[in-house]
Amino acid sequence: MTAYAIRRVLWLIPVLWAVATITFFLMHAVPGGPFTQDKPLPEAIVVALNRRYNLDEPLWKQYLLYLWNLLHGDLGLSFRGDRDVAMLIRDGFFVTAQLGILAFLTASVFGLALGVLSALNQNGPLDYLGVFVATIGAALPNFILATFLIVIFAVNLGWFQILGWGGPEKVGEILDPSAWDVKKLVLPVVSLSFLPTAYIARVTRASMLEVLRQDYIRTAHAKGLAEQVIIIRHAIKNAMIPVLTLMGPIAAALVTGSFIVENIYSIPGVGRAFVEAVLRRDYAMIMGTTLFYAAIVAVANLVVDLLYAVVDPRVRYH
Amino acid sequence: MRAAKWLLPLGTLVVLLLVAAACGEDEEGTPTATGTPKPGVSPTAEAQAPPEQQEIIVQSAQPEFYDPHRSNFEQDIAIARMLWRGLYQLELTAEGGVQAVPAMAAGEPTVNGNVYTVKLKPGLKWSDGVPLTAKDFEYGIKRECDPAVAGPYQYLFWAGILEIVGCEAYGGALGTADEPKTPTDAELQALRDAVGVKAIDDTTLEVTLAAPKTTFTTVMSLWAAFPARQDVIEQYGDKWTDPGNIVTNGPMILTGLTAGAGGQVVLEPNPNWALEPKPALRKITVKFIDDLEAAFRAFQTGELDITNIPAPEIPTIKADANLSKQFIQVGAGRIWSVEMQMKDEVLSKYEVRLALSRAIDRETLVKVVYNDAYLPATYWMVQGLSGFQGNAAFEDIIGYDPEAAKKALADAGYPNGEGFPTLKITVTDRPDRKAEGEFLQKAWKEVLGIDVEIEAVDAKTRSQTFNSMNFDLFPGGWQIDYPDPENVLIGLFDTGGGNNKYECSDPDIDAKLAAAGTETDNAKRIQDLQEAETLIVTKLCGVAPIWQGAFLYLADSKMGGMKPNGQIDAAMPGNWCPECWFVKAQ
Numbered sequence: 001m002t003a004y005a006i007r008r009v010l011w012l013i014p015v016l017w018a019v020a021t022i023t024f025f026l027m028h029a030v031p032g033g034p035f036t037q038d039k040p041l042p043e044a045i046v047v048a049l050n051r052r053y054n055l056d057e058p059l060w061k062q063y064l065l066y067l068w069n070l071l072h073g074d075l076g077l078s079f080r081g082d083r084d085v086a087m088l089i090r091d092g093f094f095v096t097a098q099l100g101i102l103a104f105l106t107a108s109v110f111g112l113a114l115g116v117l118s119a120l121n122q123n124g125p126l127d128y129l130g131v132f133v134a135t136i137g138a139a140l141p142n143f144i145l146a147t148f149l150i151v152i153f154a155v156n157l158g159w160f161q162i163l164g165w166g167g168p169e170k171v172g173e174i175l176d177p178s179a180w181d182v183k184k185l186v187l188p189v190v191s192l193s194f195l196p197t198a199y200i201a202r203v204t205r206a207s208m209l210e211v212l213r214q215d216y217i218r219t220a221h222a223k224g225l226a227e228q229v230i231i232i233r234h235a236i237k238n239a240m241i242p243v244l245t246l247m248g249p250i251a252a253a254l255v256t257g258s259f260i261v262e263n264i265y266s267i268p269g270v271g272r273a274f275v276e277a278v279l280r281r282d283y284a285m286i287m288g289t290t291l292f293y294a295a296i297v298a299v300a301n302l303v304v305d306l307l308y309a310v311v312d313p314r315v316r317y318h
Numbered sequence: 319m320r321a322a323k324w325l326l327p328l329g330t331l332v333v334l335l336l337v338a339a340a341c342g343e344d345e346e347g348t349p350t351a352t353g354t355p356k357p358g359v360s361p362t363a364e365a366q367a368p369p370e371q372q373e374i375i376v377q378s379a380q381p382e383f384y385d386p387h388r389s390n391f392e393q394d395i396a397i398a399r400m401l402w403r404g405l406y407q408l409e410l411t412a413e414g415g416v417q418a419v420p421a422m423a424a425g426e427p428t429v430n431g432n433v434y435t436v437k438l439k440p441g442l443k444w445s446d447g448v449p450l451t452a453k454d455f456e457y458g459i460k461r462e463c464d465p466a467v468a469g470p471y472q473y474l475f476w477a478g479i480l481e482i483v484g485c486e487a488y489g490g491a492l493g494t495a496d497e498p499k500t501p502t503d504a505e506l507q508a509l510r511d512a513v514g515v516k517a518i519d520d521t522t523l524e525v526t527l528a529a530p531k532t533t534f535t536t537v538m539s540l541w542a543a544f545p546a547r548q549d550v551i552e553q554y555g556d557k558w559t560d561p562g563n564i565v566t567n568g569p570m571i572l573t574g575l576t577a578g579a580g581g582q583v584v585l586e587p588n589p590n591w592a593l594e595p596k597p598a599l600r601k602i603t604v605k606f607i608d609d610l611e612a613a614f615r616a617f618q619t620g621e622l623d624i625t626n627i628p629a630p631e632i633p634t635i636k637a638d639a640n641l642s643k644q645f646i647q648v649g650a651g652r653i654w655s656v657e658m659q660m661k662d663e664v665l666s667k668y669e670v671r672l673a674l675s676r677a678i679d680r681e682t683l684v685k686v687v688y689n690d691a692y693l694p695a696t697y698w699m700v701q702g703l704s705g706f707q708g709n710a711a712f713e714d715i716i717g718y719d720p721e722a723a724k725k726a727l728a729d730a731g732y733p734n735g736e737g738f739p740t741l742k743i744t745v746t747d748r749p750d751r752k753a754e755g756e757f758l759q760k761a762w763k764e765v766l767g768i769d770v771e772i773e774a775v776d777a778k779t780r781s782q783t784f785n786s787m788n789f790d791l792f793p794g795g796w797q798i799d800y801p802d803p804e805n806v807l808i809g810l811f812d813t814g815g816g817n818n819k820y821e822c823s824d825p826d827i828d829a830k831l832a833a834a835g836t837e838t839d840n841a842k843r844i845q846d847l848q849e850a851e852t853l854i855v856t857k858l859c860g861v862a863p864i865w866q867g868a869f870l871y872l873a874d875s876k877m878g879g880m881k882p883n884g885q886i887d888a889a890m891p892g893n894w895c896p897e898c899w900f901v902k903a904q
Contacts, residue, residue, distance in 0.1 A: 162616055
């Protein structure tokens with residue numbers, strides 16, 4: 001198991017190299033550069049700017065230079081304000097991760113509860129409610145949902161605020177209750193977690209229904225085990241395997257941020273920074289965020305694979 | 319393999335994002351506007367709220383730099399002008415026009431041939447209390463020209479505008495893309511020393527121009543000519559504009575910064591601000607919100623006091639008794655047109671361009687696409703500039719007239735559009751610009767019977783298309799850098815001009831612009847520029863104007879002291895004088 005985990009971590013290196021290479025050449029192939037604008041700058045100024053950021057070197061040289069700096073942990077400077085890309089990602093990710101983790105917890109708790117309750121009350125009112133919520137959640141894009149939530153709960157009722165993030169700005173403040181502003185947290189977390197809640201609820205329901213029809217559940221009933229014990233110890237645990245497969249990518253997607261939710265609520269997260277970097281041809285930022293995402297997705301997948309072994313004793317890695 | 323399993327979705331993600339980039343969003347943050355404030359305007363005419371209430375939150379697009387010499391976009395300049403002040407500043411005249419008046423300078427410059435001598439007011443200080451001297455202005459201007467800084471607005475000091483001797487040679491020291499140069503430190507120093515700016519003593523600055531210019535004080539009021547502190551910049555390097563490091567001479571100082579999208583800056587009064595009035599606001603928090611819909615909603619929830627709003631929300635605002643009272647709409651120094659590639663075989667024909675222009679119902683376009691946010695225009699020199707000629711001068715020549723449009727197309731050899739090739743119109747991929755493209759497409763089809771194909775691309779791709787001159791029809795325009803008519807003409811329509819990507823080339827226009835560039839009699843100069851405009855518009859030399867832009871703001875009714883002006887605002891109502899702003903007593 002340990003050897004497997006180490007092997008998987010080592011695999012990250014060629015993966016990240018491949019991602020870096022593909023991204024580097026693709027981004028330079030897209031028309032327009034960081035200093036392309038409607039009001040064109042005089043050539044001499046563009047030459048000077050290119051020199052400043054080493055963009056006057058041949059592409060292969062820029063590529064090698066980037067890799068060399070990357071090996072030294074230097075992700076370069078964003079063209080937007082000469083800020084250190086690593087620091088921008090760190091700061092953005094700190095916010096995005098809070099939002100993502102809260103949304104993930106919300107989605108997990110409500111999704112699982114809704115799914116299990118639906119399955120246990122199949123064709124009952126609770127089931128219909130669960131299916132209804134799941135369908136709405138899957139059908140409503142989050143920018144529409146967010147707009148509805150904002151208009152109803154912030155603009156009209158005035159219950160919540162919509163500008164900026166309600167969590168701490170520094171790691172040290174996480175345990176400080178005054179760094180958290182619930183009025184700003186609720187709407188972005190709900191907007192971001194609605195779709196995964198619906199998704200988790202649907203898969204949990206289906207999986208639970210399947211498990212509940214298994215022979216060993218019938219056997220457990222025949223043995224006279226208490227209903228609670230059967231559901232918690234036997235049904236839910238087994239029903240979790242497909243749900244868990246789903247939760248890895250969901251966690252990765254939520255934690256890496258959502259351009260739409262971050263944009264609508266003006267949250268200074270990394271999801272937004274990623275998309276804007278591409279639109280602005282902010283090369284170092286594109287590279288930095290892409291590599292960062294690659295690493296996050298890879299790690300999330302690894303964690304899920306390792307968790308399989310915990311949930312299902314039949315799975316063993318070599 | 320596991321790795322291969324991740325590679326595919328990751329590769330797909332990257333490809334999707336880059337493809338998204340090729341059909342993406344938002345236009346480039348518009349480079350610039352202008353200006354600076356107005357001393358001696360007392361904000362006390364209306365009662366002010368007590369000091370603890372003098373705090374406001376303002377929306378802005380995300381700036382790149384807080385360094386005036388690297389500022390390139392309107393939002394950068396908006397902050398820079400709140401933090402710095404030049405020798406001169408732009409203010410409103412009694413007639414509603416704009417003029418440059420002394421700020422850090424004690425008075426008008428003394429002119430001796432090409433040499434302009436400016437005396438500074440005595441006792442000026444930086445925000446940290448260190449005396450502000452002529453040396454700081456010399457350093458600031460030389461820094462703008464420095465190729466290592468690569469100041470994007472240094473061309474204000476190059477030939478054609480306010481040519482300071484030696485600036486262009488210094489700024490261009492690294493050569494061109496085809497012929498790059500690597501000057502030695504000694505060569506760079508020699509070029510720097512040759513720039514025609516010199517502090518004679520602590521309060522006297524001498525600026526040597528290539529030729530005398532009437533726009534001297536106006537251009538010297540701009541961010542490119544702001545002073546800078548050599549010791550601070552050398553001590554902190556690229557971090558010199560971070561809170562705690564930055565030293566400024568304007569009404570406000572920068573005390574807080576969260577960089578990046580969704581970030582903010584916090585501005586507080588400069589305790590050493592030399593001019594009057596002193597800022598009433600204790601704190602201005604500028605939030606970076608690029609999404610104007612989000613900003614509009616945050617204004618509704620009371621989380622923003624001042625914001626720009628998107629044109630589609632105008633009907634909502636006008637229908638709301640409360641919002642409509644807080645709505646401000648002022649014509650901006652921005653002209654928008656259909657730009658036409660003059661080297662194109664078809665578009666090189668005057669009658670074709672005339673037909674295209676006369677088929678556009680500008681009033682309806684502005685109404686249906688922009689909710690009447692903007693002003694229909696057949697002129698190029700925007701309203702508010704001296705020499706403004708307006709629609710009256712051009713409406714009958716290039717304005718909407720379907721019959722005249724049809725006739726012009728027939729005269730060009732394409733009766734009823736027969737035999738006319740399909741042209742391409744390149745627009746930014748965002749709803750309003752696409753709607754504008756569709757409006758034009760439909761108008762030309764209905765009136766002229768011709769087809770155009772819409773190409774919607776992201777802002778950078780669009781700009782690249784424009785700069786490479788590889789377009790047929792291109793809705794685009796110009797945002798003024800400073801409120802002088804030369805700024806909307808010189809470099810845009812002269813043969814080979816840096817911004818003349820539609821390749822307008824006409825000896826009469828060249829002659830008028832050249833004459834205006836060297837004319838020292840201001841009235842005569844304005845007349846030359848008017849005549850140039852008349853030639854450009856009536857010949858449709860690369861452009862068919864369609865509308866003049868506007869600033870659309872919402873400002874909380876508690877705000878006082880704002881004097882919004884489209885010529886000198888930079889993305890905030892009246893932020894050419896942030897020291898005039900205050901919160902009214904309730």
